[in-house]
Amino acid sequence: MRQLAGLWIAALWIACFSPVQAQVTQQVVDIPTRPGVMQRMLVLTPPSPKAAVILIAGGHGGLRIFANGSLQWGAGNFLVRTRQLFADQGLLVAVIDAPSDRQSPPYLAGFRQKPEHAADLQAVIAWMRAQSKVPVWLVGTSRGTQSAAYVATELSGTDGPDGVVLSSTILTDDGGRPVPAMPLAKIRVPVLVVHHEQDGCRHCAFAGVPALMAKLENAPRKEVLSFQGGENRGDPCEAMAYHGFNGLDSEVVPRIAGWILAR
Helix, strand or coil: CCCCCCCCCCCCEEEECCCCCCCEEEEEEEEECCCCCEEEEEEEECCCCCEEEEEECCCCCCCCECCCCCECCCCCCHHHHCHHHHHHCCEEEEEECCCHHHCCCCCCCCCCCCHHHHHHHHHHHHHHHHHHCCCEEEEEECHHHHHHHHHHHHCCHHHCCCEEEEECCCCCCCCCCCHHHCCHHHCCCCEEEEEECCCCCCCCCHHHHHHHHHHCCCCCCEEEEEECCCCCCCCCCCCCCHHHCCCCHHHHHHHHHHHHHCC
């Protein structure tokens, strides 16, 4: 995949305040990835970041981020709604949208395991490293785990992530390849698996987690963080159910950040 040069960035700065950390700045950033394609992301920058995370939402992934930082879709997604909490932990945060050539249905559906998607994420990883000079992790939730795991099997070394977090992993899939069916032995960076023990989504039963962990045979460090309780409302595969760690944000995010920073 080609190296990035001369990144064009369109940014709108917005002040965000945290009761835990000093001021965090938020900006909307567009970077070129493939010929004629731009990748938009919402970036939160704390003072002196300790590591960086690229947050990949589930569902169809088409957040439709506007220039002012608002979203057309996905505001309640676990990783999207907790972006400030990740920044509060001292992490540089990028919430990615679907790329410019996937800004209409089906958005990222059917695209998460394509070379073009890996190229887009490679560009984001490179941009994050250029900004912060710190380790860059991919963090996916639900369908976003198919993106994160796929990219980690396709990219390595300076092109790839320094670590991966898989939350509410897609363990079975009627219409595509679930995460355990990917060549996970190719992943040679740390992997954290985060799962709710009561996840009611039929593609994400907690009983399937041990088989996933067994496939991560070459990860130098791996662990499961499991959670119980919280609130369970609506569709069992959506963000307000156990699947989305509803009611547990302030517990789950610090645990994830702590594992990343304990590298």
